[in-house]
Amino acid sequence: MNLNFDYTLFIPEFMLAGLAAIVVALDLFAPQVRKSWLSYVAAAGLAVTAVVSLSWVNKDSTFARIYAVDNYTTYFRVLFMGTAAVICLASARLVEDKLRHPGEYYGLIILSTVGAIGMAAARELMTAYLSLELLSFSLYILVSFAKFDSRSNEAGLKYLLLGAFSSAMFLYGLSLIYGVTGSTYYSGISAALSAGTHGFSFALLMALVLILAGLGFKVAAVPFHMWTPDAYEGAPIAITAYLSTTSKAAGFALLLRLFGGAFQVVHNDWSWIIAGLAAASMLLGNLVALQQHNIKRLMAYSSIGQIGYLLMGVAGLSHNTASALVLHLTGYMVTNLALFVVIIAWYNLTGKEEITDFRGMRERAPLLAGALAGALFSLAGLPLFAGFVTKFILFQAATEQGYYWLAGIGVVTSVISLYYYLMVMKEAFVTAPAEGETHRLRVPYVMQGLTVALMLGVFYVGLYPQQLFSAIDNATRFLFV
Amino acid sequence: MESVAQKIPLEHFIVLSGVLFSIGVFGVLSRRNAVLVLMSVELMLNAVSINLVAFAVYTAPSLFVGIIFAIFVITIAAAEVGLALAVVLRVFRNRGTANIDEINTLKW
Numbered sequence: 001m002n003l004n005f006d007y008t009l010f011i012p013e014f015m016l017a018g019l020a021a022i023v024v025a026l027d028l029f030a031p032q033v034r035k036s037w038l039s040y041v042a043a044a045g046l047a048v049t050a051v052v053s054l055s056w057v058n059k060d061s062t063f064a065r066i067y068a069v070d071n072y073t074t075y076f077r078v079l080f081m082g083t084a085a086v087i088c089l090a091s092a093r094l095v096e097d098k099l100r101h102p103g104e105y106y107g108l109i110i111l112s113t114v115g116a117i118g119m120a121a122a123r124e125l126m127t128a129y130l131s132l133e134l135l136s137f138s139l140y141i142l143v144s145f146a147k148f149d150s151r152s153n154e155a156g157l158k159y160l161l162l163g164a165f166s167s168a169m170f171l172y173g174l175s176l177i178y179g180v181t182g183s184t185y186y187s188g189i190s191a192a193l194s195a196g197t198h199g200f201s202f203a204l205l206m207a208l209v210l211i212l213a214g215l216g217f218k219v220a221a222v223p224f225h226m227w228t229p230d231a232y233e234g235a236p237i238a239i240t241a242y243l244s245t246t247s248k249a250a251g252f253a254l255l256l257r258l259f260g261g262a263f264q265v266v267h268n269d270w271s272w273i274i275a276g277l278a279a280a281s282m283l284l285g286n287l288v289a290l291q292q293h294n295i296k297r298l299m300a301y302s303s304i305g306q307i308g309y310l311l312m313g314v315a316g317l318s319h320n321t322a323s324a325l326v327l328h329l330t331g332y333m334v335t336n337l338a339l340f341v342v343i344i345a346w347y348n349l350t351g352k353e354e355i356t357d358f359r360g361m362r363e364r365a366p367l368l369a370g371a372l373a374g375a376l377f378s379l380a381g382l383p384l385f386a387g388f389v390t391k392f393i394l395f396q397a398a399t400e401q402g403y404y405w406l407a408g409i410g411v412v413t414s415v416i417s418l419y420y421y422l423m424v425m426k427e428a429f430v431t432a433p434a435e436g437e438t439h440r441l442r443v444p445y446v447m448q449g450l451t452v453a454l455m456l457g458v459f460y461v462g463l464y465p466q467q468l469f470s471a472i473d474n475a476t477r478f479l480f481v
Numbered sequence: 482m483e484s485v486a487q488k489i490p491l492e493h494f495i496v497l498s499g500v501l502f503s504i505g506v507f508g509v510l511s512r513r514n515a516v517l518v519l520m521s522v523e524l525m526l527n528a529v530s531i532n533l534v535a536f537a538v539y540t541a542p543s544l545f546v547g548i549i550f551a552i553f554v555i556t557i558a559a560a561e562v563g564l565a566l567a568v569v570l571r572v573f574r575n576r577g578t579a580n581i582d583e584i585n586t587l588k589w
Binding site: 125126129130133137140141144147148150151153154155156157158160161164165168169171172174175176178179182183184229230233234 | 533541550565571572576584
C-alpha cells in the first residue's frame with residue numbers, strides 16, 4: 001500500500017498551532033503589551049491562515065487516507081477561521097473587563113478551530129474522534145473560563161460531564177463499528193457494509209444509535225440538548241456565540257463526512273432516527289424558546305430549533321441536501337455571529353443580558369438595533385435576508401427526498417419562531433427606555449465595523465447565493481467518494 | 482495471542498465490555514457526586530478499550546489499529562479526568578459542594 005505522507009497538507013493547522021503558542025507566549029512574556037492587542041494578533045493570524053488555506057482549492061488529496069484536504073475541508077477551514085477571527089475581535093473588550101489570562105483565552109479559541117477543521121477533514125474514525133475531543137476540551141475550558149463566577153463554573157461542569165458521557169457513548173459506537181466492519185477508514189467501512197454484514201445487523205444498529213447519540217449531544221439535538229441552555233447562559237457571552245456557531249458546524253461537518261462517506265450504503269437503517277431527532281428538535285426548540293426571558297437562553301433554544309432544520313438535510317442525505325445543509329449552516333453562522341456581536345456590544349455597554357434590558361436600543365444605539373432586527377428577521381426566515389433563501393433551498397431539497405412532513409413541521413415552527421424573535425424586537429424598538437437612560441451610547445469602532453460587515457454578509461447570502469452555492473456544491477461532491 | 486483467541490471466544494469480551502459499559506451508564510445516571518459521575522464515565526471508556534483490543538486481536542491480528550486506538554482512548558481519558566477535576570475543584574471552592582443536585586442556579 002502506497003501512502004501519501006505529505007506534511008505540507010497540514011500547513012494551515014501548523015500555522016494555527018504556532019499562532020496559539022505565540023498568543024500565549026505574548027501574554028506571558030510581554031506584560032507591557034496591551035491585552036486588547038492580543039485579540040487583534042489572534043484575528044490577524046487567523047485571517048492570514050484562512051488566506052493561505054485557499055491555496056488548496058481544487059487540489060484533492062489526502063494524508064495517508066486519514067485526513068482529506070479537498071474543497072470540503074478548504075471550505076470549512078475558511079469558515080471556521082473566519083468565525084474564530086470574528087469571535088476574537090468581538091471579545092476584546094469583554095476579556096479585558098471580565099476575564100483573566102487573555103493569552104490562554106485566545107489560544108484556546110485557535111486550538112479549538114484546529115479541532116473543528118480536523119472534524120471536517122477526517123476520513124478515519126480515530127482522527128475524527130481526536131479532533132472532536134480537541135474541540136470539546138478547548139470548549140470545556142472556555143465555557144468555565146470566568147474562574148470566579150460560579151455560574152460559569154456550573155455551566156462548565158454540566159457541559160463537561162454531559163460532554164464526557166456523550167463522547168464515551170460515541171466512542172463505544174465507534175468500537176462496535178470497528179468490530180462489525182474491521183476497519184476504521186470511512187472507505188473501508190463503506191466497502192464492508194456494502195459487501196453485506198447480515199449477521200451483525202443488530203450490532204450495526206446499536207453502533208449507529210450510539211454514534212448518533214454522541215454526535216447529537218455535540219450539535220445539541222433533542223433529546224440530547226439538556227446542557228445547551230445552561231452552558232449558553234453560564235459561559236462568557238462571546239463563548240456562547242462560539243458554541244452556537246463553530247461547535248455546531250463542526251458537528252455537522254463530521255456528521256456529513258462520516259455518514260456520507262461510511263454509512264450512506266445503509267441509509268435506510270439510520271435515516272428514520274435522524275428524521276425523528278430533526279422533528280423533535282424543531283418542535284421542542286421553538287416551543288420552549290417562547291417562554292424565555294434571558295437572551296442567551298432564548299438563543300440556546302433558537303439554536304436547537306435551527307439544528308432541527310439542519311438535521312432534516314442529514315435525514316435525506318444526498319449531494320443536493322448536503323449542499324443545501326451547508327448553505328443553510330453558513331447563513332445561520334453569519335446571522336448568528338451578527339446577532340451575537342450586537343448582544344456582546346450591548347452587554348459591554350450596559351452589563352445586562354435579559355431581553356427586557358434591550359428596551360430603548362433604538363434611541364440609544366440605532367446601528368445595533370438595526371442589525372439586531374436584520375439578524376432576527378434572517379433567523380426567522382424572512383425574504384431579503386440569508387435565512388429565507390437558505391431555508392427555502394433546504395426545505396426544497398428535503399421534499400425532493402420525500403420528507404414532506406419534516407418540511408411541513410419546519411415551515412410551521414419557522415412561523416412560531418417569528419413570534420419570539422419579534423418579542424425581542426419589540427423591546428428594542430417599541431418599549432421606551434428607562435428613566436435616565438436615554439442618552440446615546442458610544443459603540444466602539446471595532447464592534448461597529450464587525451456589525452456592518454456581518455450584516456453585509458447576511459444580505460450577500462440572502463440576495464446573491466448563487467456564487468456561494470456553487471462553491472458549496474463543488475465542496476460537497478467529495479463527501480460521497 | 483493465538484492461544485488466547487483459541488481458548489476464550491470473542492463473545493466473552495463483548496459481554497464483559499457491555500456489562501462494564503452499562504454499569505458506567507447506570508453510574509452516570511444515578512450518582513449525585515460529580516467525582517463519582519466522572520468515575521462512571523471512566524468505566525464506560527474502559528469498556529471501549531476492552532472492545533477495541535478484543536476486536537483487534539480477533540478480527541485483524543496483524544494490524545494494530547484497534548490497539549493503537551485503545552492507547553489513544555486511555556490517553557484522552559487521562560486528559561479528560563485532569564480537566565474535569567480542575568473544574569470540579571473550582572465549583573467546590575465557589576460553592577462548597579460537588580453534589581450535582583445542589584448545583585442548580587441555572588435552570589429553564
